[in-house]
Amino acid sequence: MMKTSTFIKNGYIQGIATGLIVAGIIFLINDFKKPKDIFRVKYEGSIVMALNKDWNTLWVKDIRSEIEKDILADIDNDGRNEIVIGTSHNGADPGTIIVLSRKGGILWKFNTYPESFPYAGGNSRKFTVRNLLAVDLDNDGSLEIIATGHDPTWYASRIVIISEDGMLAGEYFHPGQLSKIVTAEMISNGRKAIIASGCNNDLRQVIKGSNDHDYYYSLFLLDSKEIWGQAPPYFGRKSYFGNKWRGSEKWYGVMLPQGNAITSLDVENQTGFLPLIKIAISDGRFYSLNLKGEIVSRGLSDSWIEEHGKKDLDSFFFIEDILK
């Protein structure tokens, strides 16, 4: 009886062991077959989840900072996606761009808040990342990151261009929050343009007849290879910018009358055709502009508001024409 019992017991244990080994092998085979490339990202609070194309979770990571934006892009140019995170002002790394590798390690971090702040008055000493794009700006085959950092309470914002290895390649300050950034091919010189729209809090101090309760909204263009300085009216400290005190904007447009906001900004990048900047204005107008900022077509939607200006008057003007 003892022998039989031991035999049965041993057989039972061997059975379990064999079963576990087989299950392990099946698991390893299935795991090996599971696509490892990141195809989707999910996040909640500070937790990032990387998913493959079958929606299987590849890994989960707590970056200890609230996530505001995320994109999937091949930043290190190895043919596989990394996750690029832009954080809010809450957490261990506020206003920071964090690049996570395919396996969930941190490739690099970049804080969008500058080492010193160029504007007088209040600031929160930290930013929130609002816009986040990955675009090959210099056509060398690897992606650069374009992001905007915004003060969560005060008005200033900063456009930063970050190289694939996490270094600052260009910056431009704006005295107001930037709502959207897009890029376009500049056919004439083979470079890319960065076009941004947003609110400018300082213009009412220089535009005659301004009231002090409405803001001016603006649209401007930068050459991605020549980015420096600050937007009009150039109230930032000269000691910060030096001889790059005036910004490198190719043109800077303002919506009139005061309070008229840009509600959407897009670019039509069509092969064989010149790109067009398309904007919609809160008064119901919409425009197509070329990359010189000239209006090439205009329209009026059903939501056009008569009180915001006469029907036959444009609402887009270059800043130098307004300040004449």
Ligand SMILES: [Ca+2]
């Ligand atoms: Ca990669």
Ligand SMILES: [Ca+2]
């Ligand atoms: Ca590049």
